[in-house]
Amino acid sequence: MSILVDADTTFIIQGITGREAVNMARECLDYGSKLVGGVTPGRGGRDVHGVPVFDTVKEITSKQRVDASVISVPPAFVRDAAFEAVENGVKLIIIVTERIPRLEVAQIIEYARRHGARLIGPNCLGVISPGKTRVGGVGGAAAATRRAYQPGPIGVMSRSGGMTTEISNALTAAGLGQSTAVSIGGDAIIGSTYAELMPLFEADPDTKAIAIYSEPGGPMDAELARYVKERGTRLPIVAFMAGRFMDEMPGMRFGHAGTIVEGRADTTAEKIARLRDAGISVAEEISEIPGLVKQRLAEVGA
Amino acid sequence: MRFYEFEAKALLAKSGIPTSRGGTATTADDAARIAGEVGGDLVLKSQVLSGGRMKAGGVKFASTPEEARAAAAHILALEINGQAPRCVLVESKQPVAQEYYAGVTFDALAKLPVAIFSDMGGIDIEEVAEKHPQHVARVHFSTFQPLQEFRMKELVASLGISGNELTALTRIMTQLAQTFLRYGLTLAEINPLARLEDGKFIALDAHCDMEEEARDQQAAVLAELGIGREETRQARPPTPFEIKGAEVDASDHRGVAGRVVEFDGNLGCVIGAGGGSLTIFDALRKHGGRPANYCEIGGNPSVKKACELTKLILSKPGVEKICVIMNVVSNTRVDIVARGVIKGVIESGYDPAEKIAIFRIPGSWEDEGFKILEKYGVEYADRTVPMSEAARRAVQKVAR
Numbered sequence: 001m002s003i004l005v006d007a008d009t010t011f012i013i014q015g016i017t018g019r020e021a022v023n024m025a026r027e028c029l030d031y032g033s034k035l036v037g038g039v040t041p042g043r044g045g046r047d048v049h050g051v052p053v054f055d056t057v058k059e060i061t062s063k064q065r066v067d068a069s070v071i072s073v074p075p076a077f078v079r080d081a082a083f084e085a086v087e088n089g090v091k092l093i094i095i096v097t098e099r100i101p102r103l104e105v106a107q108i109i110e111y112a113r114r115h116g117a118r119l120i121g122p123n124c125l126g127v128i129s130p131g132k133t134r135v136g137g138v139g140g141a142a143a144a145t146r147r148a149y150q151p152g153p154i155g156v157m158s159r160s161g162g163m164t165t166e167i168s169n170a171l172t173a174a175g176l177g178q179s180t181a182v183s184i185g186g187d188a189i190i191g192s193t194y195a196e197l198m199p200l201f202e203a204d205p206d207t208k209a210i211a212i213y214s215e216p217g218g219p220m221d222a223e224l225a226r227y228v229k230e231r232g233t234r235l236p237i238v239a240f241m242a243g244r245f246m247d248e249m250p251g252m253r254f255g256h257a258g259t260i261v262e263g264r265a266d267t268t269a270e271k272i273a274r275l276r277d278a279g280i281s282v283a284e285e286i287s288e289i290p291g292l293v294k295q296r297l298a299e300v301g302a
Numbered sequence: 303m304r305f306y307e308f309e310a311k312a313l314l315a316k317s318g319i320p321t322s323r324g325g326t327a328t329t330a331d332d333a334a335r336i337a338g339e340v341g342g343d344l345v346l347k348s349q350v351l352s353g354g355r356m357k358a359g360g361v362k363f364a365s366t367p368e369e370a371r372a373a374a375a376h377i378l379a380l381e382i383n384g385q386a387p388r389c390v391l392v393e394s395k396q397p398v399a400q401e402y403y404a405g406v407t408f409d410a411l412a413k414l415p416v417a418i419f420s421d422m423g424g425i426d427i428e429e430v431a432e433k434h435p436q437h438v439a440r441v442h443f444s445t446f447q448p449l450q451e452f453r454m455k456e457l458v459a460s461l462g463i464s465g466n467e468l469t470a471l472t473r474i475m476t477q478l479a480q481t482f483l484r485y486g487l488t489l490a491e492i493n494p495l496a497r498l499e500d501g502k503f504i505a506l507d508a509h510c511d512m513e514e515e516a517r518d519q520q521a522a523v524l525a526e527l528g529i530g531r532e533e534t535r536q537a538r539p540p541t542p543f544e545i546k547g548a549e550v551d552a553s554d555h556r557g558v559a560g561r562v563v564e565f566d567g568n569l570g571c572v573i574g575a576g577g578g579s580l581t582i583f584d585a586l587r588k589h590g591g592r593p594a595n596y597c598e599i600g601g602n603p604s605v606k607k608a609c610e611l612t613k614l615i616l617s618k619p620g621v622e623k624i625c626v627i628m629n630v631v632s633n634t635r636v637d638i639v640a641r642g643v644i645k646g647v648i649e650s651g652y653d654p655a656e657k658i659a660i661f662r663i664p665g666s667w668e669d670e671g672f673k674i675l676e677k678y679g680v681e682y683a684d685r686t687v688p689m690s691e692a693a694r695r696a697v698q699k700v701a702r
Contacts, residue, residue, distance in 0.1 A: 020601075020633065075515070101516040102408055103486050107445045109413045125632060140632030140666040148630055148665075148685075160577020162600065165665070166629035169685055186576055188488075188513075189410050215580060218410050243580035245587055252536055253514075254563065254583075254596060255576040258410075286581065287688035 002129035002180040003155070003200040003207070004092060004120070005068065011135050012037045012057065012066055012090075014081045015073035016048050020137070024072065024096075025049050030142030033133045036064060039081075061088040068092035070126060070136050075099045078122065082108040086117045093191070094136050095122035098256075105189045112191070119191025123256060125161030125183040130168075138183050139165055152177015153208035154293060155201040155235070157194050159186045159220075159256065160242075163213040166286060167240070171211060174290030179207040186215070186256025193220045195227040202233060209293050212239040212280075214271065216246045217259045221271045225278035236296030237280040238289055244268045303512045303535040306349045308391045309527050310508035314492070317481040319474055320504045324393030333374030334367040336392040343395035346373045351535065352383040360387070363395060384538070396504055401494035403427050403438075404475055406482040414442040417479055419457050419471070423494035437461065443479060451476045470503050471495075485523055486516035543618060547597065550610040557603030557634065559611040559642075567592030569659070569700050570615035570624035572608070572643055575600030578629035578689070585690040586625070591697035594621045602634045608642025609649065616650040616657070623659040625696035630685055636663045636671030644678055655679035659699040662692035 013028075015021050016038025025048050028035045037052050037060040044055035054060055057069070069085040071078055071093065078097050085093055093112060100122050112119050120127060126136015130149040138161065139145030148169040154176050158164040164183040171178060182197060184190055194212060201207045214221050221239075228237065246254055247267045253260045260266070272282050281296060283289045305313065311321045323340050326349065327333035337344050348360030355361050360382050362373035370392060377390045401423035409416040422430045422437045431438045441457040443449065454475035458468055474495065482490040489511040496506045512520060517531075534540050540548070543564045551560025558575070571593050573582045579598050586593050595615055599608065615624055626643050628634065640661065647654045661675055664685035675682040683692050 023633065076518075099515050101486050101519060102488055102513060103415075103445060103483065103516070106408065106413055106415065110445055137633055144630075144632070144666050144668075158577070160575070160580075160629075162575040162629040162631065163577035163581065165632055166578065166581075166689070169630045169664075170688070173686070189408060189413050193411070213577060215577060220410070223411055240581075242577055242584060244584045246580070252538075252563070255580050255598065259576075259580070285585070285688065285690045287690060 001204045001206045002132060003197065003204050004127050004180060004182065005129050005133050005135050007132040008034070009067045009133050009135060010034045010036045010065055011068035011070060012039060012060055014039045014057070014069055014071045014085065016040055016051065016053055017043050017046070018072055021072040022048055024070070024137045025051055027137065027140060027142055027145070028134060031134050031145055033135060036060065036066065057084045057088045057090070061090065066090050068094060068135050070094045070096060072096045079104045079108055083111055086112050086115045091117045092120070093117055094120045094124065094126050096124060096126065096136060098123035098187070100187070102189050105187060109189070109191055120182065121185040121191060123187045124185035125164060127180060127182050129180045130178050136183070138181065148172060149181065150177035152179065153206060154178050155204070155207040155210045156181035157184055157197055157210065158182070158213035159184055159215050159258070160213055163242070167211055167213055167289060170286055171290050171293070174294070176290055176293060179204055186258055188218060188258040194224040195220070198224070198227055198233060201235060207235065209297050210235050210237040211289055211293060212237060214239055214241050215255065215259045216243045216268050216271070217266050222274055225274045225280065228278040228280060236293070236300055238283055238292045238296060239275050239280050240283045240286055240289060241268050241272050303514065303517070304351045305510040305512070306351065306388055307347065307508060308349055308389070309529070310510035311505060312527060313481055313485055313510055313523070314478070314505055314508055317477040317484070319477045319481070319492070320502065322393040322396060322504060322506070324391060326389040326391050327374060328378070328389045330371045330375040330378065333390055333392050334371035337364060337367040337370030340392065340394050344370055345393050345395045346370060346377055347391045347393070348377045348380060348382060348387040349389045349391055350382045350385045350387050352385050355382060358382045396496060396506070397499040398496045399499050400497045402471070402497070403430065403493045404478055404495045405489070405491040405493070406479050407489045409442060412442050415445060415479070415482060416440050416442050417454060417457055417475055419461065419475060421461050421463065427493065445483070449476060449479055449483070454479065466501065467497065474503055485512065486520050487511060488513050543595070543614070546614050547611070550607060550614055553607060553610065554604055556607065557599070557601035559599045559603035559607035561598040562614070563596040565593050565595055567594045568620050568622045569696060570594045570618065570621040571597055572599065572612055572615060572624055572626045574598050574628045574634065581629070582627045582689055582693055585693035586697060588690070589694040589697040591693065591700070594618055599628065599639065600634055602638065603642070605638055605642040605645065608639050609646040612643045612646025613650050616647065616652065622700045623657055623696070625659045625693070626661040626663065627689060627692050627696070628663040629689065631663055631665035633666065635667040636665055637667040637674060639663055640671040640674045644674065644680070659696040660692050662687055662689065
């Protein structure tokens with residue numbers, strides 16, 4: 001099994017005629033994903049690598065099941081695109097676009113919640129369940145994706161799209177495939193946090209352990225630590241925390257929009273201490289992750 | 303992007319929140335003139351984007367224009383945490399009966415705006431929340447529905463406040479939330495919010511933050527406040543090197559190759575992407591390296607941008623070599639970055655084999671990229687070499 005997506009997941013790309021989206025469509029098709037349509041207002045009737053393009057989401061959803069939509073439109077158009085997908089019954093919205101104002105992200109999430117839809121991102125590369133499907137740009141070209149991602153027992157969650165692949169690649173090289181890897185997005189407010197995805201991984205019998213990439217800024221690590229402490233989890237978790245140097249530079253923004261040390265609670269030192277206190281292993285380097293995962297798996301006899 | 307106090311107060315005043323009478327001055331004479339116009343007891347405050355003004359001597363009181371002139375002269379000459387003041391704010395000093403805290407920000411876990419109110423104002427709200435949690439009330443509100451005033455009433459009333467005070471504070475909390483939503487802020491804070499001896503309320507100090515992402519949408523109000531695009535309002539002003547980096551990044555819309563932050567070291571960094579840069583920077587420092595800069599490349603930048611970025615970094619005095627490291631890339635093409643970086647090194651008058659300490663970017667189009675690197679004799683590493691190991695090899699090639 002997997003979480004969020006599987007081999008049957010049908011999806012569309014909103015903004016499919018954009019330069020990056022055209023590449024993404026090609027890569028998804030090559031990987032075997034069920035990309036059933038695309039939307040670009042004014043471009044209805046064309047096709048992108050054989051995928052039909054429509055003016056509206058409704059034209060697709062009125063004729064067939066659409067499980068997910070990947071939104072890759074310029075920042076100013078993202079909110080409306082998300083509303084359109086949600087309104088037309090799409091239950092999984094993946095926003096690739098970055099630089100969306102926080103207020104609009106909050107509005108998208110509020111709207112999605114009211115309609116029972118889930119948001120991944122924004123500012124993410126999407127979701128992959130190796131060997132089954134990938135929804136979004138995660139992994140890049142299909143051949144490169146197959147090198148970095150292999151099916152297996154590890155659930156991956158990462159605030160960085162690139163590091164989703166780096167970590168999965170390190171796991172794959174060590175013989176540890178992935179059940180599902182989720183690029184959750186690097187913004188200050190994101191649709192699905194580590195703690196919100198944990199119940200999904202716990203409900204997936206194929207997932208045996210979790211690997212996480214995190215960064216300074218935001219309360220998502222604290223939320224995960226609290227989740228693990230209060231509810232417990234059958235899944236051993238190994239985390240890596242980047243941006244340790246930022247502790248010395250409060251108020252400076254590096255990397256993603258959400259990555260800024262604004263208070264004591266945001267520092268990597270605090271975050272690492274909190275994660276360890278919850279029983280989460282924290283790797284000093286990416287290359288240590290596979291070893292720590294194996295060690296934790298052996299401890300629980302998995 | 304943080305606003306100066308006088309700007310934050312201007313934003314609040316636009317929503318109807320009462321602020322003190324006064325104005326800003328950049329000279330002592332101007333301050334004396336404003337003091338004469340305002341009259342009575344005065345407070346003069348340094349306008350810097352830094353806390354701790356009071357402690358640093360950046361806040362002074364005066365009763366006459368002459369005293370105001372002397373206080374302003376002192377404040378305008380005073381650097382606070384390395385920042386020279388933008389100007390001095392001269393305001394009427396108010397007789398305060400009680401201080402409150404009023405704030406609105408985003409709760410990243412609830413994913414909603416949250417209004418925070420306390421009847422213990424004038425001190426750091428985090429400290430109040432820690433030591434006197436019963437004096438802090440919070441309420442989340444929708445980003446969709448028209449702002450519901452009753453929620454703010456419930457918020458204020460939950461601390462046992464009633465009568466005229468409740469009515470006045472409800473209005474101010476509502477206006478603050480409106481300011482927050484209207485201007486796409488990430489923080490709108492009045493601390494202290496004062497009840498004066500005559501029962502009126504006034505925002506004595508204010509702090510507003512706007513994120514970079516909202517600046518385009520808020521161009522009108524930013525123009526009204528006189529805040530140009532060049533004002534980054536980071537923790538420190540951008541250096542010329544950083545401004546040039548932003549120019550390289552803006553030169554075309556293809557991908558990212560810029561977002562540089564300047565440091566003192568000897569190892570130039572052509573690194574990416576968002577998370578990868580953080581990871582690599584940590585690794586370089588861990589191995590004893592002295593990075594000359596932070597930067598981000600990603601999203602498949604053009605050859606030209608990668609080239610110009612490389613030239614910029616190599617032009618920085620003290621840079622001995624550059625390292626080119628990224629995580630396993632998806633959409634960025636290895637061959638394009640390789641071509642751009644090599645072009646930049648050659649155009650700077652150096653030999654790529656000598657100047658590039660290591661090139662470790664595996665992923666899309668890596669075979670093509672590695673071929674180019676081999677041709678120029680550049681040491682490169684594939685995905686079997688961890689990022690940290692690549693960083694270690696780079697550090698080894700330059701002086702510690």
